Amino acid sequence: MPKVLGGWFMSSIVSIQSGQPFSPISNANRSNSGVAQAQQGDRVNINTPALLAAYPCTSQPGQPAAGSNPCAYQPIVYNPNTVITGNPDQWFNPAMFSLPPITPSPAAEQGGSNCPCFIGQLGTAGRNILSGPPERDWDFSLVKQTKLGFLGEGGMLEFRAEFFNVLNHTNFSGDGLRTNIFNGGGSSVGPFSEAPKATAGTVTKQLQNNQREIQFALRLEF
Numbered sequence: 076m077p078k079v080l081g082g083w084f085m086s087s088i089v090s091i092q093s094g095q096p097f098s099p100i101s102n103a104n105r106s107n108s109g110v111a112q113a114q115q116g117d118r119v120n121i122n123t124p125a126l127l128a129a130y131p132c133t134s135q136p137g138q139p140a141a142g143s144n145p146c147a148y149q150p151i152v153y154n155p156n157t158v159i160t161g162n163p164d165q166w167f168n169p170a171m172f173s174l175p176p177i178t179p180s181p182a183a184e185q186g187g188s189n190c191p192c193f194i195g196q197l198g199t200a201g202r203n204i205l206s207g208p209p210e211r212d213w214d215f216s217l218v219k220q221t222k223l224g225f226l227g228e229g230g231m232l233e234f235r236a237e238f239f240n241v242l243n244h245t246n247f248s249g250d251g252l253r254t255n256i257f258n259g260g261g262s263s264v265g266p267f268s269e270a271p272k273a274t275a276g277t278v279t280k281q282l283q284n285n286q287r288e289i290q291f292a293l294r295l296e297f
Contacts, residue, residue, distance in 0.1 A: 082220040092210040095249035096203035099172050101259030106175065106197050118198035119172045119256055120266060121153040126173070130266050140268075147270040159205065163247055163278040167205055169256045169271035175199075176266045207249030208278060215241045226297035233294040243287035251280025 100116040108117070120126065127150060133142020136149055153171040160168055175196040216237045223230040256275045 082222075084218040084220070086216050086218075088212075088214040090210065090212040090214075094207035094209045095252075096206050097249070097252065097254045098202050099167070099169075099200050099205060099256050100254055101174060101198075101257040102255050103259035105177060105259040108197060116255065116259065117175065118200045118202070120175050120198045121200050122150050122171050122173055123199075124152055126266065127152065130176070132267065136270070144265040144267065146265075146267040148267065150267050155204075160276075163208070165276040166208065166252060166278055167276045169275040172200065172256050172271075173266035174257050174259055174269055177264055207252045208247035210246045210282065211242075211244045212246065213241050213244075214239050223297075226295075229296055231296045233296065235292040235294070237290050237292075239288040239290075240285065241287065246282040246285050247278045248280040248282050251278050253277045253279070 098118050100118055102116050105117050130144045132144060132146035132150075134140055134145040136147060138145075148170060150173055151168070151170050158167050158171050160166060175198045177196070214237070216235060218236075219234040221232045221234075223232055253272075253274045253276060256271050257269050258272065260269070
């Protein structure tokens with residue numbers, strides 16, 4: 076009986092990592108600043124109550140564009156507590172962001188050809204204000220050691236049951252996160268005149284060897 080009940084050991088390795096920080100951006104250097112970041116585009120605007128009040132929608136999504144500020148989507152105020160949805164189909168809410176508005180430059184209005192055709196603005200979104208998918212992993216092992224006297228003083232049989240990612244938690248890769256919200260073309264003048272891209276916020280990759288794995292082993296020592 077002591078051989079059955081004794082010699083058991085358990086161990087665990089728990090790994091918790093926060094997600095990779097990233098900046099929400101547009102595809103283009105809309106600001107004409109020449110400071111195209113490593114992400115190859117400008118940071119976008121954060122939607123604030125003041126911004127929504129300054130650019131009220133003159134037409135709603137799905138309606139023919141009308142007025143000075145047609146809205147191609149329904150913008151909402153940025154909320155740091157709810158902007159991350161946790162849904163890999165749309166990891167963050169792109170409706171909380173908008174394009175920095177642009178206006179035609181005087182030279183462009185006069186038909187000048189050698190000019191930046193629009194006067195742009197830098198976006199108000201801070202650098203790396205959002206975080207990508209976190210990583211969670213729990214590895215667990217159960218070991219039973221049984222002394223075998225007939226093999227000598229060091230004789231022992233060891234049984235091991237090892238569980239990797241025992242909860243089978245899906246870990247997504249931040250490298251596969253689409254951080255580009257808008258195309259940011261020059262024809263989109265107002266902040267809400269271009270709808271977010273359908274791919275904005277989608278996660279396209281999972282970490283390798285991410286699924287639960289179980290293995291058993293017997294080890295004889297003498």
